[in-house]
Amino acid sequence: MATALTNSTALGTLDAQRMHTKNASIELARLSTGRQNPFASQNSAAESISAQFGSEAQVLLQARTNAMNGANMLQVVTSAINDQRTLYTTMKTLAVQAANGDLDETVRGQLNVQFLENLDQANEVALDVNWNGLFLMNGGGSTGAATVAAANAQAAVGLVASGTDFTNALGANTKGYISGTADAVRVTRTAAGTYDVEVDVRNNDVVQTFTARGYTPADNGTLGFVSTADSGNVIELTQGADTSGMTSAATVKTAVETALGLGSGATKAQFVSLASAANNGVTGFSVTSAAKPGTYAVSMIAGSGAAKITGGPELKSYTTDAMANTTAGTYDFGNGISMTVDNTFATATAFNQMILTVDSGGKVDVTFQVGANNTDTVSVSVPDCTNAGRGITSLSIDTVANAQNAITHLSQAIKDASSDYSTIGAKQGRLEITQVSLETSARNLLSAKSNYSDTDVAKALTQFTIFNTMAQVASVATAKSLEETQQLLSLANKV
Known part of the structure; x- marks a missing residue:
């Protein structure tokens, strides 16, 4: 009813218009943001529950990633152990062959070359396997002893004065890291008539090669070898008073081999550090x-x-x-x-x-965080899988006795590798199952979060259409109601 002072009908339709416009705006906000409660004032409890579900889901998704990475890491380890087991089996097969009495020394020596290559490769597998900088199969490091070397950093035991070619003393320029036993000598004659000489020094499974380029035998001279790994490592042999016998690659090789104790029946020269x-x-x-x-x-x-x-x-x-x-x-x-x-x-x-x-x-311990709580962990110990850890360093099959010894040690190494493969593989399987479980839990939490927070698009669109239409109707009704007031004002002006 409209009076001169109040148009209650217009006021009512205006309130309805405002209410419908506000509700339409809320539904539009839901559609544009995708959130069921775009304003905290609407349903703060639902928003709090939704945020909690979202937080838990995010944590579990990270834990799932941790479990997946852990499983992948252990897959690298088990694959490497399987490669080692294959190498051990090949070596044991060679050892069984070499232990048979129908072979002569030449054939057994050829088998030994292949055996040593496989032995080195088995150790390299353990030394090379790493995940993001973490070496997993080398047993880890622990602090050992440190000593200071004297001014002459290295000495050698077992050098042999080979006639007049070399003396049994190291030259003064010998320096750097040289630890191990003389293992092999290689000599080639260059086009200029000089010699390129290489010497291998073996320390268990580690071989350091030293080279001398353009060497010419000289009475009372020196023969200096520089490490290919570090130029700061130098071996210097002192030549004798008469080197006239070194006239070919073969005679130079024989002279150097003899000096290093590599001749038949000799003891190999052992390089040691002075402290x-x-x-x-x-x-x-x-x-x-x-x-x-x-x-x-x-x-x-x-x-x-x-x-x-x-x-x-x-x-x-x-x-x-x-x-x-x-x-x-x-x-x-x-x-x-x-x-x-x-x-x-x-x-x-x-x-x-x-x-x-x-x-x-002795081992590398790794712990994987696979849950939301600090107790949700899976721990794995990867043993020392190097040749030293397996107890198979310095094996050879160059004699029947050595071949039989290798069979014994390799049999145990194969058993150890199989046990490690089984134990670590079981942890890998556990992590894979954990990964699936965490993914399922996170998915369910995200679904629950969606129920509280995500917009029901069909419902919001329907509601928006209704409220928007009602707001338009209310706007028309308000305009009609205001016409009554205008008519009253018009009559008043005519009086």
């Missing part, structure tokens, strides 16, 4: 599981103020940043090994060479 008690400010070394077990040499790089470490199973060199004088600190070599010095350390008067032994930790 002293001084540490010159070095207080210790620390290692992580990334450090590969083995023997390393640590020395200063002249003029750079940095330290260098070389050796180990990789035979690679790693260096620290420049080191500060008389300042305590820790210096990282970048290979899992770091060195700590105190404030007495000075680069100019630092050690000549330190010999560091990194022992195997």
Whole structure:
């Protein structure tokens, strides 16, 4: 009813228009945002529940990814163990063949060459397997002993004075990381009439090759070999008073082999490190599981103020940043090994060479977080799968006795590899099942979250259409109601 002062009908239709417009706006917001409750004031409890479900689902999805990555990591390990088992079986087959009495030394020697190649490859498999920088099969590293070498960094036991070709003393230029037994010599004659000589030094399964290019025999001269792995590693042999007998590649090879104890019935030359008690400010070394077990040499790089470490199973060199004088600190070599010095350390008067032994930790422990709680974990221990860890270092099949010994050790290695494969494979299977379970749980949580938070598009579109239509109708009704007021005002003006 309209009066001169109030049009209650128009006010009612205007309120209806505002209400329908607001409701239409809410439905439009739901459609445009995809959220069932685009404004916190609408249903804050539902939004809180939805957020909780979403948070839990996100955590479980990350845990699922962890489980998937863990399963993939262990797949790498089990594949490598299977490769090792295949190599062990091949080696055992060769050993059984070599142990038979119908073979002569030549054939058995040929079998031994193949056997040693497979032995080295089995060790390389364990040393090379890593996941994102974590070496998994080398047993991990643990801190070993460190000693300081004397000024003459290396000595050799078993050098032989071969007539007048070589003496049994190392030259003064011998230096660097040289640890192991002389293993092989190769000589080729160059077009210029000089000789290229190579010497292998074996330390268990690690072979370091030293080369001398353009060598010419000279009375009372020297023959210097430089490591192909690190030019800082040098062996220098001292020549005798008369080298006239070295006139061909064959005679040079024989002379060098004899000097290194590689002749028939001789004892192979053994290169060893000399140690002293001084540490010159070095207080210790620390290692992580990334450090590969083995023997390393640590020395200063002249003029750079940095330290260098070389050796180990990789035979690679790693260096620290420049080191500060008389300042305590820790210096990282970048290979899992770091060195700590105190404030007495000075680069100019630092050690000549330190010999560091990194022992195997025996296993590498890995824990996977596969749930929302800190107790939702799966732990795996990967044993030392190197030849040392398997107990098969220094095997050979060059004699019947050695072949029979190899059969015994390889039989156990095959059993150990099969056991490791089964144990780690079971953990891998558990992680794969966990991955599926976590994915299902996360999917259900996301579905529940959707029930609370996601827009029902069909419903929202229908509601928007209804409210929008009602708002338009209310707008027309308001306009009609206002006409009554206009008519009253028109009559009043005529009076």
